[in-house]
Amino acid sequence: MGIAAALLVAGCGGGAEIDTGNGKAVALTKAQVLETLPDDGAMPGWKESIRPYAAEMDKLYRSTACPIHDNAGCQNARFFGTSTLRRDDSAVAATFLIIAYDNEQAAREAYDVLWNEYYGKRAGERARKFSLGPIGERRDARSGSSGFHGEPSTVSQSRVGTTLLWAMADSTDEDKKDDVNEDAARDLAMVIAKRARQAQNGDTPSATL
Numbered sequence: 001m002g003i004a005a006a007l008l009v010a011g012c013g014g015g016a017e018i019d020t021g022n023g024k025a026v027a028l029t030k031a032q033v034l035e036t037l038p039d040d041g042a043m044p045g046w047k048e049s050i051r052p053y054a055a056e057m058d059k060l061y062r063s064t065a066c067p068i069h070d071n072a073g074c075q076n077a078r079f080f081g082t083s084t085l086r087r088d089d090s091a092v093a094a095t096f097l098i099i100a101y102d103n104e105q106a107a108r109e110a111y112d113v114l115w116n117e118y119y120g121k122r123a124g125e126r127a128r129k130f131s132l133g134p135i136g137e138r139r140d141a142r143s144g145s146s147g148f149h150g151e152p153s154t155v156s157q158s159r160v161g162t163t164l165l166w167a168m169a170d171s172t173d174e175d176k177k178d179d180v181n182e183d184a185a186r187d188l189a190m191v192i193a194k195r196a197r198q199a200q201n202g203d204t205p206s207a208t209l
Helices: 003-010 030-036 059-065 104-117 182-200
Strands: 046-056 077-087 092-101 138-146 151-160 163-171
Touching: 030 046, 030 077, 030 092, 030 182, 046 092, 059 077, 092 104, 092 182, 104 138, 104 151, 104 163, 138 182, 151 182, 163 182
Parallel strands: none
Antiparallel strands: 046 077, 077 092, 092 163, 138 151, 151 163
């Protein structure tokens, strides 16, 4: 079962950020988390396979979003959200996740725990690191393969203010390596990062792919 599906059943750092906005790292509401998640309106040429979904971070959801070391990484987490979209013309799927924290410090402290112990392993044991560019206050990404037949896979994690964000791409077709690549991963990470910044600036997220 994939990460996004499991969530629904349960209910390279450093550098400058892409957009400092008004400089306020505010805690998002549940409604803002939902608006931050990319949908088919934000992703031309993609269709929703799991509609944007946001929920309070209770015990059940912590065990899925932070399934390591007694749910390490979910301390002071308020909400989580997820959405999944599929490309119209290929077997590629993109899954977005967001964890919204009480404050920026909580998001900062959770970053390494979740990347090093869980999400950073999402693209397989032999995944290679690559640079996302200036996205958020911190960011990491890996490209590799997953599944039984070595299907291409990418995963990125970034911190934007009080949120941690993930953009993951997979293909059910091992021949679709050209559609699951580093450039595409950067685009996916950029979309959700911009939308998270807009929400924290008090604006309605409007960034598109």
